[in-house]
Amino acid sequence: MLRLEPRQQASSTMRWLTPILAVAITMVMGGFLFAAMGQDPFQAIKIIFLDPFIHETFGPYSRSQLLIKAGPLILIATGLSIGFRAGVWNIGAEGQFVMGAIAGGAVGLALYPADGIWVLPLMTIAGALGGMAWAMIPALLKIKFNANEILVSLMLVYVAYNFLAAMVTGPLKSPDGYGFPESRSFTSVDATHLPMIYEPLGMHAGVLVALALVIAAYVMMERHLLGFQIRLTGESPRAAKFAGVNPAVIVAVCLGISGALAGMAGLFEVTGPAGKLTTNFPVGYGFTAIIVAFLGRLNPIGIVLAGLLMALTYIGGELAQLSLGIPAAAINVFQGMMLFFLLAVDVFVNYRLVWKKEVK
Amino acid sequence: MRKTLLEIRGLSKFYPGVKANDNVSFTIQEGKIHALLGENGAGKSTLVKMIYGLVHPDEGDMLLHGEHYMPHKPSEARNLGVGMVFQHFSLFEALNVAENIILGMEDAPPRAELNEKIIEVSNQYGLPLDPNRLIGDLSVGERQRVEIVRCLLQNPQLLIMDEPTSVLTPQEVEILFKTLRKLSSEGVAILYISHKLDEIKVLCDHATVLRMGKVVDTCIPAEETARSMAEMMIGGEFAMPTVREFTPGKTLLHLENLTLESLDPFGTSLANVSLELRSGEVMGVAGVAGNGQDELLLALSGERPTDAGMVKLSGVEIGDMGPTTRRALGLLAAPEERLGHAAAPDMSLKENAYLSARVRQGLTKSGFTLFGKRDDFAREIVEQFDVRTPSIDNAARSLSGGNLQKFVIGREVLQKPTVLVVNQPTWGVDAAAAADIREALRELAAEGAAVLVISQDLDELMEMSDTFAVLAEGRLSKPRPAAGMTVEQIGLMMGGNLEERANA
Numbered sequence: 011m012l013r014l015e016p017r018q019q020a021s022s023t024m025r026w027l028t029p030i031l032a033v034a035i036t037m038v039m040g041g042f043l044f045a046a047m048g049q050d051p052f053q054a055i056k057i058i059f060l061d062p063f064i065h066e067t068f069g070p071y072s073r074s075q076l077l078i079k080a081g082p083l084i085l086i087a088t089g090l091s092i093g094f095r096a097g098v099w100n101i102g103a104e105g106q107f108v109m110g111a112i113a114g115g116a117v118g119l120a121l122y123p124a125d126g127i128w129v130l131p132l133m134t135i136a137g138a139l140g141g142m143a144w145a146m147i148p149a150l151l152k153i154k155f156n157a158n159e160i161l162v163s164l165m166l167v168y169v170a171y172n173f174l175a176a177m178v179t180g181p182l183k184s185p186d187g188y189g190f191p192e193s194r195s196f197t198s199v200d201a202t203h204l205p206m207i208y209e210p211l212g213m214h215a216g217v218l219v220a221l222a223l224v225i226a227a228y229v230m231m232e233r234h235l236l237g238f239q240i241r242l243t244g245e246s247p248r249a250a251k252f253a254g255v256n257p258a259v260i261v262a263v264c265l266g267i268s269g270a271l272a273g274m275a276g277l278f279e280v281t282g283p284a285g286k287l288t289t290n291f292p293v294g295y296g297f298t299a300i301i302v303a304f305l306g307r308l309n310p311i312g313i314v315l316a317g318l319l320m321a322l323t324y325i326g327g328e329l330a331q332l333s334l335g336i337p338a339a340a341i342n343v344f345q346g347m348m349l350f351f352l353l354a355v356d357v358f359v360n361y362r363l364v365w366k367k368e369v370k
Numbered sequence: 371m372r373k374t375l376l377e378i379r380g381l382s383k384f385y386p387g388v389k390a391n392d393n394v395s396f397t398i399q400e401g402k403i404h405a406l407l408g409e410n411g412a413g414k415s416t417l418v419k420m421i422y423g424l425v426h427p428d429e430g431d432m433l434l435h436g437e438h439y440m441p442h443k444p445s446e447a448r449n450l451g452v453g454m455v456f457q458h459f460s461l462f463e464a465l466n467v468a469e470n471i472i473l474g475m476e477d478a479p480p481r482a483e484l485n486e487k488i489i490e491v492s493n494q495y496g497l498p499l500d501p502n503r504l505i506g507d508l509s510v511g512e513r514q515r516v517e518i519v520r521c522l523l524q525n526p527q528l529l530i531m532d533e534p535t536s537v538l539t540p541q542e543v544e545i546l547f548k549t550l551r552k553l554s555s556e557g558v559a560i561l562y563i564s565h566k567l568d569e570i571k572v573l574c575d576h577a578t579v580l581r582m583g584k585v586v587d588t589c590i591p592a593e594e595t596a597r598s599m600a601e602m603m604i605g606g607e608f609a610m611p612t613v614r615e616f617t618p619g620k621t622l623l624h625l626e627n628l629t630l631e632s633l634d635p636f637g638t639s640l641a642n643v644s645l646e647l648r649s650g651e652v653m654g655v656a657g658v659a660g661n662g663q664d665e666l667l668l669a670l671s672g673e674r675p676t677d678a679g680m681v682k683l684s685g686v687e688i689g690d691m692g693p694t695t696r697r698a699l700g701l702l703a704a705p706e707e708r709l710g711h712a713a714a715p716d717m718s719l720k721e722n723a724y725l726s727a728r729v730r731q732g733l734t735k736s737g738f739t740l741f742g743k744r745d746d747f748a749r750e751i752v753e754q755f756d757v758r759t760p761s762i763d764n765a766a767r768s769l770s771g772g773n774l775q776k777f778v779i780g781r782e783v784l785q786k787p788t789v790l791v792v793n794q795p796t797w798g799v800d801a802a803a804a805a806d807i808r809e810a811l812r813e814l815a816a817e818g819a820a821v822l823v824i825s826q827d828l829d830e831l832m833e834m835s836d837t838f839a840v841l842a843e844g845r846l847s848k849p850r851p852a853a854g855m856t857v858e859q860i861g862l863m864m865g866g867n868l869e870e871r872a873n874a
Contacts, residue, residue, distance in 0.1 A: 235728070235737045242725065246714040251673045252705060253725045254694035 014361040024359045029305055029316065032352035039351070040344045049334050057333060058326030058344075065329070070210070072325050078212035078283050079324050082107070082275040084317035085220035086299035088227050089271030091308040093264035095231070096240040097247070100265055102148065102163025103272040104296025105170035106141035110273020111280045112177055113140020115287050118202045119182055119194060129201040134219075134277055141273015142266050144170065149265035153258045159265065167296070175289050182287060193287035196280060204282035216278030221314070223271065228310040240264065272296060298324075301349045320345070375400045375559045376421070376439070376528055380430035383416050390416040392583040393430070398528065398576075401557040403550060405570045405591060408580035409603055409658065409826065414563050417580070418530050421561070422454045423447040434528075445476065453521030454530040458636065459513050463506035467499055471520045492519050495549045510635060511542035518549070529553065530561045535569060547573055565603070565658050567596035579603060604828055604860065616836045616853075619649030622820040623670075623701070623789045624682040628689075630669045632844075638662040640669060643846040645839065647789065647820040652812060653849060654835030655824045656860070662844035663824050664706065667793045670822070671703035672696040683789060698729045700788030704778050706797060706824075708771065712778045715767040719759060722766050723748035723781055730785045747784075755780030756806065772799040779807050783814050790814060793824040808834050828860065 037059075041051030062072035086103045093100045100106075114137025121129055147166060151157035175191070184194040196202040207213045231237035243250040243260045250257070275295065284291040302320050306312030327341035376398040383391040391413045398404045408414050419425040421432070423441030432439045434450060441447035444454070461470050468485055472478045479487070485501040492499040497515040505513060514534065521529055531550075535543045550560055550573065562574055570577060571591045579587040579602045587602040628643040640662050647653055657663060668674040670681065672693035681689040683701050691699075705711045713722045724733055724744050733744045748762040755776045759769055766774055775796070782790055795811065796804035812834055815821045824841070825831050831838060832852065839849040840863040847863050 233738050235734055235739065238721070238724065238739065242714055242717070242721075245716050246710050248707075248711045249714040249725065252671060252693060252703075252711055253728075254672070254692050254697070256692070 013364055014357070015364045016361055017359075021359070025307065028355045028359055029307065029312070029352060032305070032348060032355050033319065035351045035355070036344065036347045039347055043340065043343065043347075044336065047336065047340065049336060054330055054334060054336065057330045058323060060326075061329050062322060062325045068329055068332075072329065074210055074212040075325050076212055076318065076321055077217045078214065079321035080317040081214070081217040081220050082279055082295045083299050083302045083320055084224060084314055085216070085275040085278075086268075086272045086296055087302035087306065087313045087317060088220070088224050088310060089268035090299055091303040091306070091310070091313060092227060092231065092240060093268045094303055095244045095308050096260050096264050097244040098261055098264040099160045100145060100148070100163050100268045101160050101300065102145070102165075102167045102296070103268060103299055104292060104294065105163070105167035106144045106269040106272035107276035107279070107296045108167075108170040108174050108292050109144040109276070110137040110141035110270075111276030111287060111291070112174060112182070113137055113143075113273065114277035115193060115196065115280050116177075116182060118196060118281070122194060122202075123199060125199075125201045127201070130204065130215075130281065133202065133281065134274060137277025138270040138274045141276065142270040144273070145265040145269025146262070149262045152261050152265075159261070163265075171289075171292070174287070174292070178287050178289060184286075191289055193280075195286045197282070197285040202281055204278055206282075214278070214282045216275070216282060219274070219278070224310045224314060231310075236263065272299075298345070301345065304349060305352055320348075323348075373400050373435075374398070374433075375435065377433040377436075378417075378421070378430070379432065381417065381420055381427045381432070382429035383413075383420060383425060383427050389583045391420070391427070394580070394583070394585050395430075396578045396585060396588065398559050398561060400527070400559055401554050402575045403554050403560045403562055403573055405574035405577035406561060406563045406580065407565070407567075407570065407577050407599065407603055409565065412580040412603075413583040414580055415532070416583075418454065418532060418561065418563060421447070421528075422452060422530060448524055448526075449476075451525065451527035452530070453524055453526035453528070455514065455517045455521060455532065455534060457533040459517055461505045461513055461516060464504070466502050466504050467508075467516050468501035470505055470516060471501075471523065474520050475523070487523060488519060491522050495519075495522065495552055496545060497549055511538050511545075514538065514542075514546075522553075526558060528559045528561065530563070532563045533565075534562075535564065535566060543569070567599045570599070571596060600860075616650070618651050618836075619818065621646045621648050622684055623647040623822070624685075626680055626682070628666075628669060628676060628680045630665050630674055630676055632662075632665050633674075634664075636660065637665060638844040640665050641844045643841075643844075645846060645849055647822055649818050649820055650815055651836050652815045652821045652823060652834055653837045653839065654831030654852065655822065655839050655841050655846070656828055656831050656863075657824075657826070657841035659826055661842050663793055663826075663841060665844070666824060666841065667703060667705055667791060670701065670791045671705065672701075694729055697726065697785075701791070702726070702730075702782045702785060702787035702789070703791040704782050704793070704795065706793035708774045708778055709767060713766040713774060716765050718765055719752065719757075719762040719769075719777060720745055720748045722777070723751060723762075727781055727785055751777055751780040751784055754784065755810070772803040775799050776803055776807060779810060783810050787814075787819055789820045789822070791822045791824070794827075795823060795825065796827065796830060804830070 037055050041055055044054040045051040061068060063069060086107065090100055090103055114133040117136040118129065118133045144166060148159040148162035151162050152159045178193055179191045182193045184192060205215045207215060207218065231241065239250065239255045240260055242253060243255055243257060247257065280287050280291055298320055302313060302316045306316035323345055330336045330341065331338060374397050379395050381391055381394045394417060406414050406417065416425060420427045423444045423446055439450065441450065468481065468488060471488065472484065478484060488499060488501040492515065497519060499515055499519060505516065534546060538546060554560055564570055574591045577589050577591045578585055581603065591599065625643055625645045628640055630640040632639045638661050643666065669676055672691055675692065676689040678687040678690040683699055686699065688696055688699060709715045714725065724739065727747055728734055731747050733740055733747065745762060751757065752759060752762060757777045757780065758773045769777065779792065779795055795807050799807065808830065811821050811823065823831065823834065835852040837849045838852040838855060840847045
């Protein structure tokens with residue numbers, strides 16, 4: 011009989027190798043997937059992983075998209091990873107992303123056509139607060155009624171989508187927009203336009219904020235008491251209570267931080283790449299960030315790398331759609347495989363497969 | 371003379387370092403209620419698990435109706451007419467009674483037929499059950515009925531009951547006893563495990579007493595007193611404490627009518643626990659597990675706050691304060707469960723040192739960890755308490771139980787507490803390490819601290835305590851000097867009823 015047996019101490023080298031192994035397996039299995047669809051697998055994998063960097067015609071544009079797409083993923087995943095390490099499962103970052111964009115965007119629109127360098131920081135703060143407020147709903151319901159934060163935060167994503175639709179067809183609709191369901195453009199006014207810092211790699215100001223927050227998160231988790239309490243709560247809730255940690259505080263802090271970072275990412279999205287609030291500016295960063303957080307081992311540096319990798323599969327995936335006609339769904343499957351294989355490989359890092367005769 | 375149903379011949383089961391059962395032999399007669407008596411860790415559970423096929427013995431054999439009997443798994447035991455009702459139920463709350471019963475059956479009859487049978491059997495034995503009710507809606511007593519009816523549907527010849535009354539109200543206990551008597555009158559034998567001596571006295575026909583895995587005595591409970599049976603359980607052979615130099619100082623910890631509801635459905639609530647613990651004093655709190663020990667520790671560590679005035683430390687009311695404040699004031703605790711409560715399994719010893727010593731040892735500066743200081747403290751614990759570990763970077767999980775226990779106790783002792791509360795300080799620890807731990811706790815008291823030792827190991831308590839009290843059903847007896855205490859008195863405190871204790 012085959013059985014999984016826990017290993018005494020999981021190898022730490024293996025823990026770092028698993029994401030790489032998972033990516034490699036995804037490439038192989040993805041290759042089979044593409045082959046089954048009648049495509050040349052090597053060609054498809056090359057287009058997804060290499061062409062964004064080296065392709066003569068698409069390369070320059072693809073490269074400039076890399077950080078634009080990786081930025082929000084990294085920012086959201088950093089917030090999520092803090093909660094995930096405490097066992098607080100915020101699955102609704104997408105909703106907090108949307109609400110942050112609405113809250114921050116509304117502040118910008120209310121001030122229109124104000125000028126000044128203080129406008130964007132103010133909008134950023136409003137965006138963070140909007141995302142945080144949205145995340146506090148599952149937090150309070152969990153603390154007060156022990157409601158499952160996974161369900162509540164996920165369901166609130168759809169509430170946020172509908173709220174967005176109501177806003178862009180109602181109060182936030184552009185007066186000069188010929189009735190289209192969208193807000194005024196943020197990028198056409200300097201005060202609300204997220205500055206681009208290095209065009210060829212798509213590094214806008216939001217990416218810098220994201221990287222700064224990654225470092226701050228790392229310092230908090232590894233060196234500060236709060237980070238210790240968050241990790242302790244995730245490792246062993248009873249030991250955390252013994253250490254004097256208040257679980258309600260941890261729930262509120264974790265959801266609050268992840269909501270704030272997602273909200274900030276949403277604001278950066280509408281003041282930069284998306285340019286305005288529309289019903290289709292959210293493209294699922296909030297959900298993909300969950301994969302990024304786990305692919306990066308819930309570790310800040312890992313998350314930066316995983317965010318870049320994920321952005322690459324987005325961009326490369328689009329190229330593959332364009333040049334090979336691979337459907338978008340296949341690309342989604344490909345991205346999903348990465349998390350699947352990561353979790354699968356993880357099992358074998360923590361457990362070993364043993365062949366055991368049934369005990370008589 | 372009734373016929374012998376089950377004969378147990380020389381059963382032994384060895385675990386690394388422990389003889390859980392050592393050459394156990396006795397017989398159970400048809401239609402008799404047979405008690406298995408013993409302290410926690412005496413080997414009762416291992417023994418019944420072997421009878422029920424959950425554990426395979428290393429030596430010895432059993433005869434059922436004179437034929438070789440050695441079940442490899444519970445279903446085999448059930449087919450041969452041996453059923454068991456566990457202390458902790460295995461029922462699915464979201465399913466109804468009939469569905470739960472079907473889950474345990476090999477070839478279940480059609481639903482309508484089964485429902486009828488459940489109603490018939492449950493009424494016949496005075497345990498009425500509605501097969502269509504959800505388990506989640508049932509009381510604990512009713513859930514137990516489901517477990518019993520599940521066994522009865524298989525027409526058992528031997529029914530094993532593990533601590534059945536620990537979860538029942540007195541009224542439910544009465545109903546259960548009627549059922550068991552009816553079963554025995556129909557020829558079913560019952561193996562009844564309990565440490566509630568009064569119950570065994572009124573219910574059981576025979577009793578086998580286990581201590582440290584061996585059969586130490588047998589008796590007919592009706593002819594014994596609760597006290598005499600308690601003495602058999604404890605054994606008369608332990609050394610009486612020598613009188614120690616003991617000059618108690620001022621009161622450090624004062625509990626006044628400490629009352630705390632248990633959050634665990636199988637736990638025991640604390641009711642009006644009062645005591646005064648003085649400087650230099652080691653007080654031992656004895657009692658069988660599950661009588662409020664865990665709750666007492668939680669109430670003192672601060673994990674479960676109470677009314678402010680119920681717990682006083684050096685005159686300051688701290689009952690409503692959390693663990694961090696209590697530590698700062700000098701009240702420290704070491705819970706029974708090392709992994710997962712006293713220490714985080716996957717964190718390093720460094721981080722586990724920080725876990726409870728942060729405040730008193732000043733291991734943070736404006737919230738940031740002082741790594742050097744933290745590592746020094748972890749190293750100090752490892753060196754002074756002889757914790758065997760390759761390094762302080764190792765995870766708590768990788769240490770042996772005894773070494774981790776030394777670490778946990780050392781971590782609290784080295785913080786120089788005013789009052790230290792420990793629960794089961796030497797549980798599962800080898801003799802040498804246990805002696806070290808006891809010595810460290812005695813020394814701490816000698817330096818002027820007060821120590822409260824909650825333990826089920828009477829020998830240990832007698833060895834180290836100045837004063838002694840018993841926690842039973844959430845109530846604490848009046849503490850008295852340990853010196854000069856007799857086995858009879860302890861037996862009385864443990865097995866006697868509350869009135870006797872109050873008058874004593």
